[in-house]
Amino acid sequence: MASQEIETLASALARLPGLGPRSARRAVLWLVKRREQALPALIEALGAVRDTLVECETCGNVDTRNPCAICADPRRDPRAICVVEDVADLWALDRARLFTGTYHVLGGRLSALDGIGPGDLAIAPLLARVEAGGVDEVVLAMNATLEGQTTAHYLAERLEAYPVRITQLAHGLPVGGELDYLDEGTLAQALRARRPVG
Numbered sequence: 001m002a003s004q005e006i007e008t009l010a011s012a013l014a015r016l017p018g019l020g021p022r023s024a025r026r027a028v029l030w031l032v033k034r035r036e037q038a039l040p041a042l043i044e045a046l047g048a049v050r051d052t053l054v055e056c057e058t059c060g061n062v063d064t065r066n067p068c069a070i071c072a073d074p075r076r077d078p079r080a081i082c083v084v085e086d087v088a089d090l091w092a093l094d095r096a097r098l099f100t101g102t103y104h105v106l107g108g109r110l111s112a113l114d115g116i117g118p119g120d121l122a123i124a125p126l127l128a129r130v131e132a133g134g135v136d137e138v139v140l141a142m143n144a145t146l147e148g149q150t151t152a153h154y155l156a157e158r159l160e161a162y163p164v165r166i167t168q169l170a171h172g173l174p175v176g177g178e179l180d181y182l183d184e185g186t187l188a189q190a191l192r193a194r195r196p197v198g
Helices: 004-014 021-033 038-052 087-095 123-131 146-159 184-192
Strands: 077-084 101-105 137-140 165-168
Touching (some): 004 021, 021 038, 077 087, 087 101, 101 123, 123 146, 137 146
Parallel strands (some): 137 165
């Protein structure tokens, strides 16, 4: 049996996404074994993030400065905005380094079951950015869920009033995917989005 302090630390770590109780205990054991080197660095990093973390007023990204590093980067194309549901989606897309524009984080997706309506998301700031001018394209990068597609459809309707091109991420067959392992929705989307060969 571990001490109450160690159990409290393991319980706190187990609340993190992707860590269950067993993984959290392994992480605590690793930290305890390397407490002279690992713990001070971890404590310092957590304190620095706690003290400096802010939400970007332009796009909603989480960073240690405002505007965030993406919005402040002069190499980014401000004429293209990629709209995502949350910060994790922004980070995943930006890690691929394929999109050179800016982003906008909605802070969720429309969901009647969860009581999340348009007023609960950062839709008004997105429309204000587009209305201010200088935006040529809005990429709707919603997740391929019912709520994500409902949100994308709602945004497309709201953006039709502006002189911008509205695009959406392609959906369909994943690279390396085998047809017999895919669900019907993925196959249907792939068939609808088919294109000429060559």
